Amino acid sequence: MTIPQAVVFDMDGVLVDSEPVWEEVRRGYVADRGGTWHSDTQERLMGMNTPEWAAYLATDVIGGDATAEQVAYEVVDRMSRRYADEVPVMPGAVEAVERLAEFRPLGVASSSPRVLIELVLGRLGIAGRFRTLVSTEDVDLGKPAPDGYLAAAARLEVAAEACVAVEDSSNGLRSAHAAGMRVVAVPHPRYPPAEDALALASLKISSLDELTPTVLRDL
Structure with missing residues (x-):
């Protein structure tokens, strides 16, 4: 070799x-949107690209009228604000x-x-x-x-x-x-x-x- x-x-x-931060931010976002965080949600999300995890949250976790594009924008914005405070x-x-x-x-x-x-x-x-x-x-x-x-x-x-x-x-x-x-x-x-x-x-x-x-x- x-x-x-x-x-x-x-x-x-x-x-x-950052995984604990991603989990905290996404959990908080899901709760704010009235969704349900499942026991395997974090494991499923790890490694997904943005369109994939946003679609999963919008469809399987939040439901309702949330779109993947909206979920992605709002979650990434929350992450940016967290990183601005501390990395x-x-x-x-x-x-x-x-x-x-x-x-x-x-x-x-x-x-x-x-x-x-x-x-x-x-x-x-x-x-x-x-x-x-x-x-x-x-x-x-x-x-x-x-x-x-x-x-x-x-x-x-x-x-x-x-x-x-x-x-x-x-x-x-x-x-x-x-x-x-x-x-x-x-x-x-x-x-x-x-x-x-x-x-x-x-x-x-x-x-x-x-x-x-x-x-x-x-x-």
């Missing part, structure tokens, strides 16, 4: 501890990005909209470390489809098989693996991936402090 030529990060749950960075995230940017070209493949990706990376001071950002608007299908990771590899001009993806969720792990990338899993303690998805990873680490060029060379 060749040494990886690029590294592609997921954002939510990897660089920022919940994951431990070691900034340092890992800085460390690996000296090793290989970096990209982001995220299910978040571009406005949130740029806001978060700008607030963390690491936007300039990434050569490409693939957002929910850039692909037809969200995770677990491989579209986002394939797009990131193409923009980096590196074969997907020569890339390493850094992921936390079940759908993210499946997406990167389906793209043909080697995958480093950093499971979120509150939202651990399914065992079958975790089994797709080439390496499991407990924190981003363990993500080093040496570890990636040995994959």
Whole structure:
């Protein structure tokens, strides 16, 4: 196996501890609209792109006269306001990005909209470390489809098989693996991936402090 030529990060749950924020914001929005949050709603939403999760919330969770476009706009607006107050960075995230940017070209493949990706990376001071950002608007299908990771590899001009993806969720792990990338899993303690998805990873680490060029060379 060749040494990886690029590294592609997921954002939510990897660089920022945003899954609890997304859940809180969406739960609050659903409650305000008179909908019902189901026991599996958060798991279903993780990895979906914006049109997918907005349609799911509008149709299956809220119902009534809510449209997917309206749901997407209003939820993303609430997320933007939350991030303007505070970005919940994951431990070691900034340092890992800085460390690996000296090793290989970096990209982001995220299910978040571009406005949130740029806001978060700008607030963390690491936007300039990434050569490409693939957002929910850039692909037809969200995770677990491989579209986002394939797009990131193409923009980096590196074969997907020569890339390493850094992921936390079940759908993210499946997406990167389906793209043909080697995958480093950093499971979120509150939202651990399914065992079958975790089994797709080439390496499991407990924190981003363990993500080093040496570890990636040995994959």
